[in-house]
Amino acid sequence: xSEDQKGMFGGSGTGDTSGYGGLVRTAASTGSTxxxxxxxxxxxxxxxxxxxxxxxxxxTRVVVxxxxxxxxxxxxxxxxxxxxxxxxxxxxxxxxxSGINYPDRAGAELVAVYPLxxxxxxxxxxLEVATSDLDPHIPSVVEVWAGNNWHERETFDMFxxxxxxxxxxxxxxxxDDWDGHPQRKDYPLGGxxxxxxxxxxPAPSNRRSYR
Amino acid sequence: xxxxxKSKNNLFDPYASSRETTEGTVFSVTGGDWDSLVSEIxxxxxxxxxxxxxxxxPSTHGVLRLVLELEGETVTEVRTGIxxxxxxxxxxxxxxxxxxxxxxxxxxxxxxxIFNETAYCLAVEKLLGITNDxxxxxxxxxxxxxxxxxxxxxxxxxxxxxxxxxxxxxxxFAFRDREIVLDTFEEITGLRMNMAYVRPGGVSQDLPAGxxxxxxxxxxxxxxxxxxxxxxxxxxTIWMKRTEGIGYLxxxxxxxxxxxxxxxxxxxxxxxxxxxxxxxxxxxxxFDVITADTSDVYGRFLVRMAELEQxxxxxxxxxxxxxxLEGQPVMVADKKIAWPAQLALGxxxxxxxxxxxxxxxxxxxxxxxxxxxxxxxxxxxxxGQVYAxxxxxxxxxxxxxxxxxxxxxYRVHFREPSFNNLQSTSAMSEGGMVADIIGAVASIxxxxxxxxx
Numbered sequence: 001x002s003e004d005q006k007g008m009f010g011g012s013g014t015g016d017t018s019g020y021g022g023l024v025r026t027a028a029s030t031g032s033t034x035x036x037x038x039x040x041x042x043x044x045x046x047x048x049x050x051x052x053x054x055x056x057x058x059x060t061r062v063v064v065x066x067x068x069x070x071x072x073x074x075x076x077x078x079x080x081x082x083x084x085x086x087x088x089x090x091x092x093x094x095x096x097x098s099g100i101n102y103p104d105r106a107g108a109e110l111v112a113v114y115p116l117x118x119x120x121x122x123x124x125x126x127l128e129v130a131t132s133d134l135d136p137h138i139p140s141v142v143e144v145w146a147g148n149n150w151h152e153r154e155t156f157d158m159f160x161x162x163x164x165x166x167x168x169x170x171x172x173x174x175x176d177d178w179d180g181h182p183q184r185k186d187y188p189l190g191g192x193x194x195x196x197x198x199x200x201x202p203a204p205s206n207r208r209s210y211r
Numbered sequence: 212x213x214x215x216x217k218s219k220n221n222l223f224d225p226y227a228s229s230r231e232t233t234e235g236t237v238f239s240v241t242g243g244d245w246d247s248l249v250s251e252i253x254x255x256x257x258x259x260x261x262x263x264x265x266x267x268x269p270s271t272h273g274v275l276r277l278v279l280e281l282e283g284e285t286v287t288e289v290r291t292g293i294x295x296x297x298x299x300x301x302x303x304x305x306x307x308x309x310x311x312x313x314x315x316x317x318x319x320x321x322x323x324x325i326f327n328e329t330a331y332c333l334a335v336e337k338l339l340g341i342t343n344d345x346x347x348x349x350x351x352x353x354x355x356x357x358x359x360x361x362x363x364x365x366x367x368x369x370x371x372x373x374x375x376x377x378x379x380x381x382x383x384f385a386f387r388d389r390e391i392v393l394d395t396f397e398e399i400t401g402l403r404m405n406m407a408y409v410r411p412g413g414v415s416q417d418l419p420a421g422x423x424x425x426x427x428x429x430x431x432x433x434x435x436x437x438x439x440x441x442x443x444x445x446x447x448t449i450w451m452k453r454t455e456g457i458g459y460l461x462x463x464x465x466x467x468x469x470x471x472x473x474x475x476x477x478x479x480x481x482x483x484x485x486x487x488x489x490x491x492x493x494x495x496x497x498f499d500v501i502t503a504d505t506s507d508v509y510g511r512f513l514v515r516m517a518e519l520e521q522x523x524x525x526x527x528x529x530x531x532x533x534x535x536l537e538g539q540p541v542m543v544a545d546k547k548i549a550w551p552a553q554l555a556l557g558x559x560x561x562x563x564x565x566x567x568x569x570x571x572x573x574x575x576x577x578x579x580x581x582x583x584x585x586x587x588x589x590x591x592x593x594x595g596q597v598y599a600x601x602x603x604x605x606x607x608x609x610x611x612x613x614x615x616x617x618x619x620x621y622r623v624h625f626r627e628p629s630f631n632n633l634q635s636t637s638a639m640s641e642g643g644m645v646a647d648i649i650g651a652v653a654s655i656x657x658x659x660x661x662x663x664x
Contacts, residue, residue, distance in 0.1 A: 065595050066337055092466050096631065098611045098624035100596075113611060115598050115626070119466075119480070122487055126598065147469030150634050158301075173294040173663055182302055183622075189299075189306050204306040210588040210618045 033064040040123050041069040044089065051088040052081060070126045075138050078129055079165075082114075082144040091116040091125065094145035097152055099159035101184045109133040110161050114141065114148075131161065140166040158183035259287075264648075266295045272371070272652060273659035277636070284645050289637045293630075296663040304623045308589030309335055310550055312620055314407045316610075319625060320661030321404060322367050325360040326603040327661075328409035329353055331623070333490055334599035334612040335411040338592050341543055347532075348539040349413035350491045355426070355529040356399070356408065357491075357601070358522040362433065363392040364604040365515045365522075369440065372512070372653035376453045384439045391436075395429055398422065401554075401561040413542035416554050423530045430523050430530075437519055445516065454509035458639040458651030461506045468635050472606025472628050473518070474655060477503045477510035484602035496525050508654040515656075548590050551582040589618040605629050605656055629661040 036042055041064055048071075049055040058077035063070040073081055085091040093116065100111040108130035116125050131138050140163035142149050152163040153172040160181035163169055171178060180187050191203035201207075229236050265276040276292035300319055304312040316331045317324040336342050370385025393403040399418055400406040408415050444450045460470070462478040475482055481500040485493040501517040503510030542549040551571070555564035571578050594616040600609040606628030613622040632655045639651040 066340065066597050068597060070596075093469050095469060095607065095609060096626045098622075098626075100613055100622045113596070115609065115611065117607075119482055119487075124488075124598070145469065146467045147631060147634060150630065154630075171294075173297040175294070182299065187302075189302060204303070207306075209306075 032061040037062070037064045037069065039067075040121070041125075044069060044123065044125055047089050048081075048084065052084045054080075068124070068126060070128050072128045072130070075129045075131055078127070079139050079141060079144065081127070082141045085116060085125070085127075086144055089118065090120040091118045091123075093117040093119060094141065094148050097141075097148060097155050099155040099161055099183060101159060103133075103185050105130075107132045110136055110159055112138050112155060112161055136160055137162050137164050139164050140169075142166055157181065160184065262645075266292070272657055275633075275652070275657065275659055275662075277648065277652075279645065279648070281645055286640050286643055286645055286648060289640045289648065291633060291636050293633065293659070293662050296659045298660075298664065300664045301623055301625065304620050306619065308618050309411055309592055309620060310589060312623065313410055314405075316623075316625070317405045317407050318660065319664050320603065320605070320608070320627065320629060320658045322364040322658050323360055323603050323605070323608075323661075324405050325353075325356045325409060326601055326608050327625070328407065329357060329491070330599055330601045330603075330608050330610040330625070331612070332409050332411050333601065334597050334610040335592065337597040337599055338595055338612060338614050339411070339548065339590075340593070341412065341545065341548065344543050344545065345413060346540045346543065347492070348417075348536040349541045349543075351529050351532045351536060352414050352418065352541060353409055353491050354493065354496070355526055355533070356396075356414075358525045358529070359392050359395060361522045361604045362519055363389045363396075365519055366392070368515055368604070368653070368656040369444075369512065372650075372656070373444065373450070375649050375653050376450075378444070378450065381440050381443050384436065384443070388433055388436045391429055391432060395426065398425070410542070410550055412545070412548045412550070413540070415550070417541045418533065419556075423533050426526065426530050430526055434520070434523055437516075441516060444512070451509055453647075454507065454512060454650055454654075455505070456507050456509075457643065457647045458508045458511075458654050459506050460635055460639050464635070464638055468638065469631050470606065470635055472602070472604070472632065473511050473514045474632055474635070475606065476501060476514050477654075478506045479504045484600055484607060488600065490599075490601060496528050498524050508650045511654040546581070547585075551585050591616060591618055592620075600626075603628055605658070605661070606632060625661075625664060627661040627664065629655075629657040629659075630664075633657045633662055 035045075037045065045062060052058070054077065058074055058081055059071050060074060061072040063072065071081075095115040095117055098113045098115075100113065102109055102111065110131050110133060112129045112131075114127040114129075116127065118124070129138055138161055140148075140152055142152060142163075143165065149167065150172060152166050153169060155161050156163060156166075156169050157171045157174050158181055170176065174182065189203070189205040191205060193200050193202045193206070260281050262279045262281060263276065264279055266274040274295035276295065278290040278292060279286055280288035298318075300315045304315050307315065313328050313331060316327045319327050333342070336345060366385040366389040370382040370389070373381035373385075396406060397403045399422060400408040400415070460474065460478065462475075462480055464470075465475045465478050465480075471482065479502050481502050483500040484490070485498075486500055498521045501514050501521060503513050553564040553567040554561055555566070557565070571582050592614040594614050596611065596613040598609055598611050600607055602608075607626065608628055609626035611624040611626065612620060615621040635655065636648075636652060639655075640648045643651075
């Protein structure tokens, strides 16, 4: 998730008089979860392994966290796995795609997250695909789940992830001639300081922040 | 001929002017007199015209833009333009602490604020691992508020939907009943809309004294009032002529487009997250999932009408539970998460509880420090990501929340049912008549604040 965090108050550059500066909070594990996963997650993994012989190669990590199953998939294999999840495992609905930007993860700065729903089996699973900032291409799953059309446009608009094979990948929320992708971490929030009765409140992005 | 020549020769009509472009003559009609448009189009041999409907059109449900390609009165293509109400709520949340974000998300789908708040708070609680520590009274209040909110939201869907198809009366009845619900919200939370009432860990404050009695009265009034619209519209020939067989989208269409909510249930599938994947203790309430088998605008209308009664049933059960849980806490016991402020009714309205301030200011320095730290810094949420869902009046509303372990959300994404369901406008309207687009859009019940966020 992120690197270890040091100190209590997130501040730096001033002398530590509190004694809390020595605290270290370890980042969440980024490893795979070992079997058994619990609940229906083992069935999902078994079924997928049976239906998809390249499971070992395509799925880099299986993570079970807070009662949710996440399959990390190589982006080149995404559409193949998506078809099998839809047709064999009956995940007939894809509830969209959400982007995440991790500027510190070299080679995997952009992440696309697909929550899937099986109404037949009342199950949920999440797919996660990462790609590099320098090559922001991920194959589109619109041919698998047509309802992802607008969701992929939104994620393109907000993060600049280019979904290859999308029928019409244009901006959807921002104006067509907009520069940049607002939800990326290097895109400023904007805003101005507000003065009221002599006191000034800085813009939200300039306020003191605590880690 | 250029526009200038034309305006010299003909009388210039400010409401229906035409100009030459590389694509042919473009007519701009802004309301008022259509005669000059008709006479000019009459000269052209081509029947195909493209009409921009919206974004400022009362029957497009807020700032929705529809680009229609028409052959005569038949719609051959519909394109939907959105983004006119994009407010960057998801980005803004990344610069606020976990509790402040509630104030933002409540403004997304402004007809269903409680659902936005609850979806977000369920996600934060799942990240914190305190889902099972939420006091029962808080969960029951959330259910009560959500069902009241479902009624007020469905009232707007029905009222404005009928108004857009030319029926004035149902709108008056619907807004009369919605007003009753909003008054109830005001009495409970202090605000009619955008209440920021549901907070991570529980709800911001308990119900005022004697509220359950009042809600029972409200339920009684609403149940009687709902009959007015039922009498006006159910089985009404004119209404059915405008809605039956219109905006058809069957189960296969719904599944492939990811449609949930009343539109999916109108296609016959009893899929309701309150039953299938219960949250906030919905498994402890008795209610029915309403379906229709017509897959059209009339079916969606019937589903929403019948869901009102189911919501009333849930509210009655919630009120009975609240009477039993009188005096129980409404915020999680963990003082490192529970928002420390308390509200009280003063002479000038709802505000900070002076007794509470006196206590924290005067009794213990540590509690003052604690209060200050929690309000300025907020609490930390362990790193990870979750996806929490609720059944909003429009379908599956979900919050995908990512934490990096800090005091602010790293990324919050809302899977808005309005945004997703609006994609079906083309599938519902193409091949039909231009007047039926209005009915189809109204039956999706999109709220542009939720679509654009």
